[in-house]
Amino acid sequence: MSATKIIHSIPSDPLTGSISVPVYQTSTFIQDAPGVNKGYDYARSNNPTRKALEDVVAGLEGGHAAFAFATGLAAIDAVLKTLKSGDEIVAVDDIYGGAYRLFTHVYEKLGLNIKYVDTTIVENVANAVSSKTKFIWIESPTNPTLKVSDIKAIANIAKSINALLVVDNTFASPIAQQPLALGADIVIHSGTKYIGGHSDLVAGLVVTKTQELSEQIKFIQNASGGILGPWDCFLTIRGIETLDIRYRKQCENAQKVAEFLLKCDQVDNVYFPGLTAHKNHEIAKRQQNGLFGGIISFTLKDDTVAAANVFVTNTNYFKLAESLGGVKSLLCHPPQMTHASVPREKRLQTGIKDSLIRLSCGIEEAEDLIKDLESAFKRVASKKLVQAI
Structure with missing residues (x-):
């Protein structure tokens, strides 16, 4: 997406003409009748400022939908919650320390099996996967040794075993890299980093390729409640303007x-x-x-x-x-x-x-x-x- 398209993908306010997305700092929305509303009922479920951010990020990555979370780890956590005990993840060995901690000290205790391999060698991934593998999980480049994995080749491995490829695209940003176009199924960002860009917020983003995945992540976002607040959504949108x-x-x-x-x-x-x-x-x-x-x-x-x-x-x-x-x-x-x-x-x-x-x-x-x-x-x-x- 060009700089022109990025800037003009951010909507102005049709109600007032405000060129900036308004901050809807509200916890709830007045309904005309029970279940009859203007598309919003409670701020955990949805918020116009958050919706604007999510739509812009989905466009940045060419995804079906995007979802904004309170932190990058909250975004990772939401994706992991689509799995069940006994499922397996094949993950890049040089993974972000916070993700490693979450995998090891939380989800392994709940029955997930994590295999760590050097995904820069495609054969390592092919040899590691099994019938239980549900996710292949990579960062490219990785944090902190900047390992680069062949996303398209690994996506082909994932498809061959009916698994999903999850790519943490934080370091490359949507400006440099489009993992969904290369065959990935889910993209994760720490919006704290390049997307926000000014060291003044923490945020996490998940972008999904299909409607089915979008429905799963949306359900978890609402059910678990780790959403990004409207002010931080506004700041993230502002950051995207100069990304x-x-x-x-x-x-x-x-x-x-x-x-x-x-x-x-x-x-x-x-x-x-x-x-x-x-x-x-x-x-x-x-x-x-x-x-x-x-x-x-x-x-x-x-x-x-x-x-x-x-x-x-x-x-x-x-x-x-x-x-x-x-x-x-x-x-x-x-x-x-x-x-x-x-x-x-x-x-x-x-x-x-x-x-x-x-x-x-x-x-x-x-x-x-x-x-x-x-x-x-x-x-x-x-x-x-x-x-x-």
């Missing part, structure tokens, strides 16, 4: 920063799909429309938590914080922050080394971001020098 221009600038910045990191003596590995050395660069180039996102991860040659701590506490423009995708650049240390709930042994198996640092490039000038990182590298080097003396 295209923001995301493209962040991609541009990340490419420059990643190329800088490749040349740094203190850096061991750089993880970014826009680098030709990336394992699945060509797949990313094809299915992400040549846009590689604003997230970069890298490890230090001094692969210690101590070295990482020095680095992440000595930047100026990159603010140390959870989350990503906002207009201000952020950085974090996943082993102690976003992925602390994942056991260290499993983290190491999936490439999350002790020194792994994740950068989220904002819309500042790339040259300023690079100077900021150079300063942090100098602090790491001086710290080592002091220790050596």
Whole structure:
């Protein structure tokens, strides 16, 4: 969807002519008679501001319908609730720590079986699935090591066993990647990230491909009640208005920063799909429309938590914080922050080394971001020098 179509897919208010979607800050709606209303009866079930957001997001992803939840994890939870005890999920091994925690500490106890595989190798997925597999669950790119999986190939595997492919599209955003068009059945977003874009809200979004799936998620949204409030819906809509221009600038910045990191003596590995050395660069180039996102991860040659701590506490423009995708650049240390709930042994198996640092490039000038990182590298080097003396 072009920037023009995105902006003009957001409706104006037919009642007043307001160019912005109104915030319907109400808990209930007056009815003409029992069950006779103007399409709304109670705000958990529906709300005009939320409906506007959901319609816009469905259009962004080319889906049948979309559903807005209070957080990204609430969106994931709603999708999981379509399963039953004994069902199986084949999931990407490098999965978001919050999703891993939810899978492991909540749903495995309720009888779901989760298999984790490196989905960047299609054969791994084919070998892992079984007659009990109901979902193949991937992030592409993944959080935090930016693994890229072939969505179309994995969708074919899912269809061959009558399973569904769920794609977390948070890192690529609808600007770069359209998983439903590539064969996925359900798309999930943490709307907190690129879609909201300003680090001022938390939100989750589910986009469904078919009417049947839409009816299932709508029922769960209403029955479980983890909905996104009208004000946060308004903020998310406002974020979508600049999504295209923001995301493209962040991609541009990340490419420059990643190329800088490749040349740094203190850096061991750089993880970014826009680098030709990336394992699945060509797949990313094809299915992400040549846009590689604003997230970069890298490890230090001094692969210690101590070295990482020095680095992440000595930047100026990159603010140390959870989350990503906002207009201000952020950085974090996943082993102690976003992925602390994942056991260290499993983290190491999936490439999350002790020194792994994740950068989220904002819309500042790339040259300023690079100077900021150079300063942090100098602090790491001086710290080592002091220790050596």
